[in-house]
Amino acid sequence: MEHKEYKSINKSVRKKDSMQLLLGKPVYTDDVTPKDALVVKILRSPHANAMVESINTAAAKKVPGVVDIYTWEDVPQTRFAIAGQTFPEPSPYDRLIIDRHVRFAGDVVAIIAAETEKAALKAMKLIKVKYEILEAVLDFRTAKDNPVLVHPEDDWFPPCQVGGDPKRNLVASDDEIHGDVEGILAECDIVLERTYHTKAFNQAMMEPFTAYASFDRYGRLHVISSTQIVFHTRRILSRALGIPKSKIRVEKPRIGGGFGAKQTAVCDVYPAFVAMKTGRPAMVTYTREESQIAGSPRHEMEITVKLGATKEGKIRVMDLYTLSNTGAYGEHGPTTVGLSGHKAIPLYTGSLEAHRFHYDVVYTNRQAAGAYRGYGATQGIFAVESIVSELAEQLGMDATAIRDMNMIKEGMVMPAYYNEIASACALDRCMEHCRRMFNWEERSKVRDMGNGKVRTAGVAMGMQGSCISNVDVGSATLKLSEDGTYNLIIGAADMGTGCDTILAQMVAELMDCHVDDVAVFGADTDVSPYDSGSYASSTTYITGQAVVKACAELKKRICSIAADMLGCEGEKVEFAGSVVRRIHTDQTVSLTDIAYKSQVNNTTPAESTATHTSPVSPPPYMVGMVEIELDKRTGKVEILDYMAVVDCGIPINPNLARIQTEGGIVQGIGHTLIENVTYDRKGRPAEASFMQYKVPTRQDMGRLHVEFEHSYEPTGPFGAKSIGEIVINTPAPAIAHAIYRATGKWFRELPITPEQIAMSLID
Amino acid sequence: MEIKLKLNGKNILASVEADTVLLDFLRDKGCLSVKRGCDTSNCGLCTVLMDGKPILSCSTLAVRADGHEIHTLEGLQEEASDFVGFIADQGADQCGFCNPGLVMNTIALLRENPDPTDDEIRAYLAGNLCRCSGYDGQLRGIRNYLNSRKA
Numbered sequence: 001m002e003h004k005e006y007k008s009i010n011k012s013v014r015k016k017d018s019m020q021l022l023l024g025k026p027v028y029t030d031d032v033t034p035k036d037a038l039v040v041k042i043l044r045s046p047h048a049n050a051m052v053e054s055i056n057t058a059a060a061k062k063v064p065g066v067v068d069i070y071t072w073e074d075v076p077q078t079r080f081a082i083a084g085q086t087f088p089e090p091s092p093y094d095r096l097i098i099d100r101h102v103r104f105a106g107d108v109v110a111i112i113a114a115e116t117e118k119a120a121l122k123a124m125k126l127i128k129v130k131y132e133i134l135e136a137v138l139d140f141r142t143a144k145d146n147p148v149l150v151h152p153e154d155d156w157f158p159p160c161q162v163g164g165d166p167k168r169n170l171v172a173s174d175d176e177i178h179g180d181v182e183g184i185l186a187e188c189d190i191v192l193e194r195t196y197h198t199k200a201f202n203q204a205m206m207e208p209f210t211a212y213a214s215f216d217r218y219g220r221l222h223v224i225s226s227t228q229i230v231f232h233t234r235r236i237l238s239r240a241l242g243i244p245k246s247k248i249r250v251e252k253p254r255i256g257g258g259f260g261a262k263q264t265a266v267c268d269v270y271p272a273f274v275a276m277k278t279g280r281p282a283m284v285t286y287t288r289e290e291s292q293i294a295g296s297p298r299h300e301m302e303i304t305v306k307l308g309a310t311k312e313g314k315i316r317v318m319d320l321y322t323l324s325n326t327g328a329y330g331e332h333g334p335t336t337v338g339l340s341g342h343k344a345i346p347l348y349t350g351s352l353e354a355h356r357f358h359y360d361v362v363y364t365n366r367q368a369a370g371a372y373r374g375y376g377a378t379q380g381i382f383a384v385e386s387i388v389s390e391l392a393e394q395l396g397m398d399a400t401a402i403r404d405m406n407m408i409k410e411g412m413v414m415p416a417y418y419n420e421i422a423s424a425c426a427l428d429r430c431m432e433h434c435r436r437m438f439n440w441e442e443r444s445k446v447r448d449m450g451n452g453k454v455r456t457a458g459v460a461m462g463m464q465g466s467c468i469s470n471v472d473v474g475s476a477t478l479k480l481s482e483d484g485t486y487n488l489i490i491g492a493a494d495m496g497t498g499c500d501t502i503l504a505q506m507v508a509e510l511m512d513c514h515v516d517d518v519a520v521f522g523a524d525t526d527v528s529p530y531d532s533g534s535y536a537s538s539t540t541y542i543t544g545q546a547v548v549k550a551c552a553e554l555k556k557r558i559c560s561i562a563a564d565m566l567g568c569e570g571e572k573v574e575f576a577g578s579v580v581r582r583i584h585t586d587q588t589v590s591l592t593d594i595a596y597k598s599q600v601n602n603t604t605p606a607e608s609t610a611t612h613t614s615p616v617s618p619p620p621y622m623v624g625m626v627e628i629e630l631d632k633r634t635g636k637v638e639i640l641d642y643m644a645v646v647d648c649g650i651p652i653n654p655n656l657a658r659i660q661t662e663g664g665i666v667q668g669i670g671h672t673l674i675e676n677v678t679y680d681r682k683g684r685p686a687e688a689s690f691m692q693y694k695v696p697t698r699q700d701m702g703r704l705h706v707e708f709e710h711s712y713e714p715t716g717p718f719g720a721k722s723i724g725e726i727v728i729n730t731p732a733p734a735i736a737h738a739i740y741r742a743t744g745k746w747f748r749e750l751p752i753t754p755e756q757i758a759m760s761l762i763d
Numbered sequence: 764m765e766i767k768l769k770l771n772g773k774n775i776l777a778s779v780e781a782d783t784v785l786l787d788f789l790r791d792k793g794c795l796s797v798k799r800g801c802d803t804s805n806c807g808l809c810t811v812l813m814d815g816k817p818i819l820s821c822s823t824l825a826v827r828a829d830g831h832e833i834h835t836l837e838g839l840q841e842e843a844s845d846f847v848g849f850i851a852d853q854g855a856d857q858c859g860f861c862n863p864g865l866v867m868n869t870i871a872l873l874r875e876n877p878d879p880t881d882d883e884i885r886a887y888l889a890g891n892l893c894r895c896s897g898y899d900g901q902l903r904g905i906r907n908y909l910n911s912r913k914a
Contacts, residue, residue: 023840255858
């Protein structure tokens with residue numbers, strides 16, 4: 001591991017936008033767009049599966065202020081996907097802007113454009129729709145080969161072959177085997193097989209989905225959107241609307257949270273379509289209810305793990321089958337499922353001799369799922385970490401000791417992770433560190449508090465990736481200004497995570513300047529160099545390396561201009577921060593003079609654009625330990641302490657890495673204990689507002705304590721790996737483990753509610 | 764109907780419809796710090812001060828402001844500036860969408876109780892949801908500010 005002293009790296013500098021955000025300045029989509037836009041509202045289906053037999057908008061169109069109303073008859077007939085993924089997308093083209101066949105309670109039936117929200121809502125009530133109600137596929141366990149098809153249409157199109165077949169309600173399927181799984185299972189002293197169920201949890205970012213569309217001074221469609229994916233959104237709109245990409249510009253202002261929800265173009269197409277039809281600016285802002293019922297939540301999964309071990313606790317073989325529910329449309333279906341195995345099984349590379357990972361991803365008549373922090377790994381790790389804890393408890397072993405014995409260690413080849421090598425892995429040190437910090441030996445003991453309450457603890461490990469290997473592309477443009485400061489222009493999207501700032505820290509380190517001397521702009525398809533966008537834990541790792549490359553190239557160019565000015569060869573000068581010096585002399589030219597020179601009679605650009613991709617996706621690792629107090633009479637679980645140690649390589653900004661971790665842990669506590677997803681008989685989600693969908697408050701999360709174990713990832717910028725997603729993965733298995741220790745019962749479905757716990761304790 | 768109120772120190776006269784909620788009225792008046800997060804009084808993003816007391820503007824009709832004094836973050840920049848830098852120093856601003864509501868409620872807290880304990884802070888701000896930060900960074904920031912005042 002390299003130990004370097006940096007000036008700007010591994011430093012907790014403030015986010016560049018902090019004071020703007022904390023002082024409430026107008027920086028979000030709804031703040032920066034003109035107020036005269038048409039209000040776009042969507043009439044949604046009350047039925048889970050139906051055909052629109054007839055739709056009458058005549059009375060609704062007469063409402064004063066209503067500009068127009070669009071139905072399935074008015075939209076282009078090209079199917080598209082709204083998943084923000086690199087082309088050709090693994091997600092099938094299975095959507096129309098409005099489809100006559102509505103496939104979930106909340107699907108689009110009509111788009112209303114009006115001068116005011118009031119007029120739009122009044123019109124919505126006057127639209128008369130006659131539905132032919134069809135039988136719906138609501139239970140994802142019955143979806144595969146069900147006679148009821150979610151996508152019976154003939155123009156369903158998969159840009160990639162991922163094992164999908166709409167005639168079987170299948171979006172994707174695969175089966176991979178490494179080693180003699182059955183043979184080793186037969187030899188094992190102990191074989192456990194357990195099934196786990198996780199639901200379609202909502203990201204619940206504070207800013208709901210929103211987008212604005214108008215025509216710019218060249219008559220091009222200009223979309224301002226709260227999105228993580230400006231370039232993918234441009235491509236998606238181009239296909240959906242049938243207009244060339246040169247006629248579309250997509251930009252994002254500040255984003256009020258994403259967590260993956262905004263890695264799908266959930267709402268962009270509606271105002272864009274209205275702007276195209278009316279020639280007027282149009283804006284959609286989802287209500288919280290729409291964000292809950294027609295957003296892009298986590299894929300519900302049922303994961304069956306079969307695990308074989310020796311009686312000493314050596315885990316020899318794992319067979320993991322995932323059934324994933326993509327809902328009514330296939331966004332991110334074929335890809336999220338992969339992480340449920342590929343980013344869970346490799347945690348036990350230390351001892352595994354064989355593994356099998358197979359899956360089916362099915363359509364149902366539920367809200368379409370999408371990308372949510374953790375992206376399948378969260379579900380897989382809940383299953384794998386739970387069964388390993390169960391193995392430990394059955395063998396009478398300490399749950400941390402069994403992990404010491406079996407976990408992935410630095411330098412190992414990971415057969416379940418595309419044979420990548422764990423080039424930087426401090427998971428063993430994370431465990432040791434967390435055990436000591438948490439005082440595991442004492443606090444994991446079951447302590448009866450004498451008042452019906454029990455205290456004890458649970459543990460879990462986690463991993464993720466850093467980018468999508470061989471796919472994600474990040475770019476950065478760096479420009480020198482006349483006063484020796486820099487502009488950094490990116491296509492990655494800072495959604496609050498602070499990537500604008502950490503990328504500027506990299507520039508400051510490499511160009512030997514202050515972070516304040518780096519102005520950052522992102523993201524705008526007209527201006528930014530191409531970037532896949534901010535998802536898959538890729539921005540620090542991929543876009544960061546693009547920044548490193550851009551800095552190196554710009555230094556060369558600055559030196560070349562300076563050499564001309566100093567009248568010597570390019571290799572005779574050195575870059576020294578605010579000046580370029582002729583080597584072994586005290587002759588220098590300042591960056592200011594170089595920048596001005598670059599503007600006169602010059603052919604060497606004082607700017608550079610670089611692009612990066614990676615053949616590997618180095619996992620960050622983490623250990624989480626939780627102490628709970630469980631009330632056996634009511635089933636209530638109180639989180640007392642959550643401690644975590646994370647290996648994200650070298651953290652570029654330790655404060656921001658810590659906040660990511662704390663935020664992810666609290667989000668994970670939410671889906672473990674309180675965020676539920678249930679449906680009424682018609683298939684409509686009951687948790688349609690924050691009244692029912694309870695995200696954790698600051699009184700629900702106990703005390704957090706986060707520390708880091710550094711490793712040095714040789715392929716990452718300054719040794720960095722990712723941090724954004726891994727942090728949500730340990731709470732569910734750690735808390736479920738603690739609940740077992742308190743009650744003797746394993747809960748294999750999330751969330752684990754007080755009712756379930758209390759009922760399980762009634763004999 | 765006509766309403767008269769004092770908004771961020773200025774007397775204003777406005778015509779509003781009976782069903783206009785204060786949140787929409789304030790945004791319309793250019794107070795864009797006031798955010799809508801939920802519509803059901805659960806998230807705290809739309810917190811403003813009415814006669815110095817924190818209220819949820821999404822669940823208050825604009826006509827209820829008639830004859831009252833309303834402050835949004837636009838009108839309390841100086842008071843906020845005293846402490847928000849401490850939250851920034853923790854990186855706890857994150858996406859920022861919940862920040863104005865949080866800052867408004869923190870102002871109300873500190874006016875009411877200038878030296879709160881950590882548990883009092885947690886309880887007072889419990890209605891201000893944040894999905895990014897995990898809350899502890901906000902608490903550390905406020906705590907550091909309070910400590911700095913004692914130093």
